[in-house]
Amino acid sequence: MTADPGGRWEYRPYHDGPDPLAPPVDLRDALEAIGQDVMGGSSPRSALEELLRRGTDRTQGLDDLTRRLWERRSRIQRRNNLDGTLAEVRQLLDRALAAEKRTLFPDPSDDARFREAQLDALPTGTAAAVNELAGYDWQSPEAAEAYQQIRDKLGQELMESRFQGMKQALEQTTPQDVERVRAMMADLNDLLLAHLRGDDTQERFQAFMREHGEFFPENPRTVEELVDALAARAAAAQRMMNSMSAEQRAELSELMGNAFGDPRLAEQVSTLDANLRALRPGEDWSGSARMRGENPLGMGEGAQAMQDLGELDALAEQLSQSYPGARLEDIDLDALQRQLGDEAGVDARRLAELERELNRAGLLERAADGSLRLSPKALRKLGESALSDVLTAMRSTRGERDTARAGAAGEPTGATRPWEFGDTEPWDVPRTLRNAVLRGGSSDGRVRVEVSDVEVVETEQRARAVVALCVDTSWSMVQEDRWLPMKRTALALHQLISTRFRSDELRLITFGRQAAAVDIGELTALESAWEQGTNLHHALLLAGRHLRRHPGAKPVVLVVTDGEPTAHLEPDGEAVFRYPTTERTLRKTLTEVDSLAKLGASVTVFMLGDDPNLAAFVDVVAKRGGGRVVNPDLDGLGTAVVGDYLHTRRGGRG
Template identity: 80%
Template structure:
């Protein structure tokens, strides 16, 4: 039996054809902001506000919301119903006078007098004409359209979509609407008294469910929908002038020619207000455009404004416990289009994936941190950039492999031009077999099949990377390049030279040893002092703990030493550099030289005094001075480290 497949439309859930969330760009932005001093939580919030390359952020979506809100208020005004009723009334009066003019009877003159004596207000004139016996059929129809128009607008203002359903209303339809509202008020009053209204709600929906296309499943859902619409209608009334409100309130008594209907709607509003006092029943909005809105359209405009305000609050994420899952995607798509809903969904997926993939973790105190996994990925990116710089500047490839020929690491890797390691024969042949298996031809080894044995040097190194964390590093834009350099070196050591011992040392007024996550998250603080003396003390302690390793001391700084450590642990600061600070710092350089280490200084900036000082270090300790630009700092540090990884003699 042949097994077939059935294809149908996709209705709900995640898009099965959507590409997976790409976290690389997001993590890069997060890492850059964290290294620039932001907390991981703030960095995540900033990422979501900015968005990514092809996804609009929360700020852009919010801007479009406020733009739409302003457009609604600039384009429209709220006198549409009054204007239409006035036009229909003028049409009815003109047609009636035309019919009366040729009639010489006293009755015709009396009727003309009645029309001339009508009050000037639209609502009062409509009320006066309620019992008038029209001579003109055209006038009678125009007046009936006034009643129908008022009924349609009144219903549309309380029941969304009702206006279209009432395009041709018969007296029976009007009576059915009145009975529906009466039954609805009875249901709401029972619910307000705390009675069990489950059965009554079911009977109500069975009788009047066609008035509610949203198909509420419970009385609470019904109340929610009705209260939101009624509150919008009330806010629209609040937004009118006092005269407009009075006119409309009086006109509503003529809806479908049945004053009882307006009374029932008034009772409905009171019931809903009692059941949902938390709805916004009191605010207003200013409309200043030329496009008139009817009563139902005005209520919808107010509902749109409320929905836009709610969406703006959701996008702001400023309330306790806010999550992107709180955003009403259907409402966002309704207001801004499907693309906006897609962007918001992508941002939500991005935030969820960052957490689910373990790139962000929550500490015991509730704060967010970049996880070790995230730091590894940031290190990979930083090291990849460094390798690219090294290759482009020097044409070397030694940073792409585990080391010069020596002891095998047990792993292999694809051959690249310039490699001199021995082939890993079994994997090379296996690659060739797999490549040619589908063709059925002879197995021939191609250069793409070749893998070489990964080796590492026998030498082991102890590295002290001392980085300046004084305020000038932040002020002059050297903060993030310094951290990326440390990340790259840390990742290289931890993944390719695991036997090496790397110590990260920061120095401002004091020096301290830090882990890579501490350095990455470190914020720049205003602090006077560049205590290289203390940093070199800690570097010497690290080298002495690893006497069998090649000593490597790397210093990244943008200023001459202006502080030193006294025997009691107090950091003495003085600017400009004092002879005592200079002497104590150079003493530590000499001590490191006795351990076999030379100090390589990576000088940032153009400070003359710093240049003189680092030249002095180079002469005293057989060290080197490297003056890289910020883009080349990582390559300079990593390259110097690799150059110093040679066996000691």
């Protein structure tokens, strides 16, 4: 769209570059999908590759595009065969012979009988018969025309097999056309031979294109581009020949000497193929493909089919992204659109843009060991999503407003937020008046304030909390599909505390056979592993150390597990696993529960599943430590944990 000097706008066709009307890439859904896979145990690189393979709601993924490529490849092979030229030449030959015999039959002369004998003595092979008739003086105009059609057909097919579009250009062939083609072939071979020797051929190439450019609609700009186009076509023609039976191949090769009735043309094509093989040895000159259909293809069509098959194979490799350094920018969009249509090109372009924007947005970063990982920015976004889901569930189940805002009264955090119905915090008067003025609510020296202008001072409760979230990472959590909900719960709680309750101290503790304090990035990327043992004793030991480092804060201990303790830590640091659990493991675990109770902490256990041994154990924990037992379903785990944290830090007890 452009404007002329008169200020009028003119719309013109869109040609290339990013679509200015295309919707922006939605990174949120993409990040959510990657995050789910990472938290499920995939590496970030694998998660990104899986997203690109799977695609999005509005974009086909690489797997779908690859499937369509293989379907097209199968259709080409299933529908076609390569004997079209031979069959058509045989039909024309039979027509010529029949017409000639009809003309000779009523003629009583000895010459007519001699000609009939000549025709009857022709070799049975199509190529040999055509060659035998090269010097025959046809008596029937219809027969002579059919025989000339054979020569023209062979010439058109031979040229089309090496130069795409040449068949249509030579449909009305004259001797002058044939001579022009032969001259072009001779000049082309001289040019390629000079290039093969290493001569500077740019000026010679330009002169060649000025003279013969009509034969090259691709409009190559350099000798290398010309060689690339010709070699791809010639290699496809050779693969077509390789795909024929030995008898068919011999017949067709012999027939080519009759192309346009000028054997020099076939010789030039042979020289061209030799030059191209030397210049592009990396092309596939030895491949073949089985054609098993009923639709006969001529030489030109067969070469095109082989070129299509080669292009489909190359596209499948590009879409697989399985080679070192693979990028979606490697995909040949023009070739993809030729084979699958414009929409396929649009989908591939969108996927490449998605990959590029994910990297550009800083959602993935490279670790010191070279591997990809989710960046802090990505973890924040995943945390926001997880927390949003939890708060939405809490509001829908309890009918409450957002309980994640900073406390209803207390010390200012230094931040403000828009007023909501029911807020009791004091107004931030300067920001409220500024909003009104910017909105345009000032006239005659008066400032008119509307509800939407009001901002209140965000406060937080004066009581600080020290929180230990202990999550079970034993194999049963993976086996029972509890791995991902556990991680999303930790993300939601981490996001809530790091953004709304910044003075609280959160420690994330994982426990399998042993326990470990981890950061949110480590927990999110934690891969599932076959590990037996539920060492709650070690986890509570680490939780107690965290609580003791913050003696003035309200202690909160939350445990997510699906099995009774089956491991404990000995004084020498060795983790001891026994199943079924032993009295020593239970006693050492309950000792830590008692220690936490002395610090003022009650342990809330979120029991996943219905293991009776676990149920009996957590009942004892609740009685010994004054804590609570919650048995949520997986969908409600995040809501239960976040809700219990908020309830406990406000002063609630189990």
